[in-house]
Amino acid sequence: MSHRNARLTVHGRRLLVERVHSGRPVAHVAAELGVSRATAHKWVRRWRAEGSAGLADRSSRPLTTPQRTPAATEREVCELRRARKLGPARIGPVLGLPASTVHRILTRHGLNRLAWLDRPTGTVIRRYERDRPGELIHVDVKKLGRIPDGGGHKVRGRDAGRPIRGMGFDYVHSAVDDHSRLAYSEIQADEKVATCAGFLTRAxxxxxxxxxxxxxxxLTDNAWAYRKGLAWKQALAEIGATGKLTRAYRPQTNGKVERFNRTLLDEWAYLQPYTSNAERTAxxxxxxxxxxxxxxxxxLGGQPPISRVNNPVGQYS
Structure with a gap:
């Protein structure tokens, strides 16, 4: 996925370097795509140095942050929060910091909500993740239009690549472990009860x-297959699990798999212009x-999900 304000998507950058590589002047190609020559040269340089991987976005985070609040001051902020339950507007004047800076520090340390703290001790008692792998699995389905042979509009253009009537949809069933974020997905033809039950068994x-x-x-949403499906309930019983439904109209409750779905789209489904549905599936x-x-x-502290399964519980807490 491109940065919010980027003028070119990854596909647009690929078009740029392909046209330049064919021998056309950089200035002409830049004008066609609506970017400056400096931007065009930047993507061409990255492509020549790194190949297709060089066309992906890089983090905007600076290598160093010399103006960041010192660690000792952050500890004082956290101590005032835990000991006296003060908010940013009151901690700021005590330490000579803007309230906005105090809020960022509290958020960074998970102390920005008093409701998350044990009042007598100031210990964080509310977590957005379970304590051990397998304690809770998030399940959801993402619906994607199938890609016709030869590619859709991202390959052939809006007019030539219009959806073909009757192409139908792929249903991407996903399961994400709450603690480790380990994920499993399958592409199915529907989201009926039997399909959902079979997916759960394989997951x-x-x-x-x-x-x-x-x-x-x-944990699932309130789809009929999960609420009423007998095959789903039987699959739960066979794996020794209990089912839990999210609050109605509150997808945030199932946030782990909802966020995974976004990553699934950015880094798989829309990563490149596929020329067939089979290519995307593969x-x-x-x-x-x-x-x-x-x-x-x-x-997970910059580690992949599998590390959370193989390492002791709470290592990245």
Missing amino acids: AAFFHAHGITAVERV ALDTFLHTYNYHRCHTA
């Missing part, structure tokens, strides 16, 4: 093979392997 087997030997609870396994074994996860 449990996947987690078992990767070290999560028991699934205790499964790329899913590679994405899942990268996500589980190699892709760094900010909530």
